Amino acid sequence: MAKQKYFLAIIPPEPLFSEVENIKKQVSISYNNKSALRSPAHITLHMPFEWNEEKEGLLIEKLNEFQFGNSFNIQLKNFSCFEPKVLFIDVVKNDDLSRLQSRLVEQVKLNLNIFNQANDLRAYHPHVTIAFRDLKKESFYKAWEELKNRIFEADFKAKSFVLLKHTGSVWQSHQQFAQ
Numbered sequence: 001m002a003k004q005k006y007f008l009a010i011i012p013p014e015p016l017f018s019e020v021e022n023i024k025k026q027v028s029i030s031y032n033n034k035s036a037l038r039s040p041a042h043i044t045l046h047m048p049f050e051w052n053e054e055k056e057g058l059l060i061e062k063l064n065e066f067q068f069g070n071s072f073n074i075q076l077k078n079f080s081c082f083e084p085k086v087l088f089i090d091v092v093k094n095d096d097l098s099r100l101q102s103r104l105v106e107q108v109k110l111n112l113n114i115f116n117q118a119n120d121l122r123a124y125h126p127h128v129t130i131a132f133r134d135l136k137k138e139s140f141y142k143a144w145e146e147l148k149n150r151i152f153e154a155d156f157k158a159k160s161f162v163l164l165k166h167t168g169s170v171w172q173s174h175q176q177f178a179q
Helices: 016-031 053-065 093-110 137-147
Strands: 003-009 044-051 073-082 086-092 127-131 153-158 158-168 173-178
Touching: 003 053, 003 086, 003 093, 016 086, 016 127, 016 153, 044 053, 044 093, 044 127, 053 158, 073 093, 073 127, 073 137, 086 137, 093 137, 093 153
Parallel strands: none
Antiparallel strands: 003 044, 003 158, 073 086, 073 153, 086 127, 158 173
């Protein structure tokens, strides 16, 4: 039984998606890091988990049962960081997004026995990662100097979430779940 890695996220629509992907590429080229390029621009709802690929149909079925609810606005504003490795575009505090994330994590736990998210004691801090993991500390501080005062503002309607699947080298959007 082959285990596969998955996670759940909101992917911004075009043209915002491409705009964020371009920022990720610029940071990657300027600061010699590639980790953030291995997944599409997204806001994580449920951190990566392993699932038996042979039972992927059950995973998709249970996620289809989840009631997304009404669409809601998500606002992205400026840049922030988790020192000394992660640079991201910040998501303005949003009760609708927090409720969605909490409900989805609970449903996944109850219906699929996926508990890894509950083990994460950090509070939910939605963001769109533009560099992490392979960003060297020295490069992090140089990039942060460049980004910390840079203005970025965008918003979009969240109408769905996506199941992403790891292909062995990159994360790909595998299945979308709409309201």
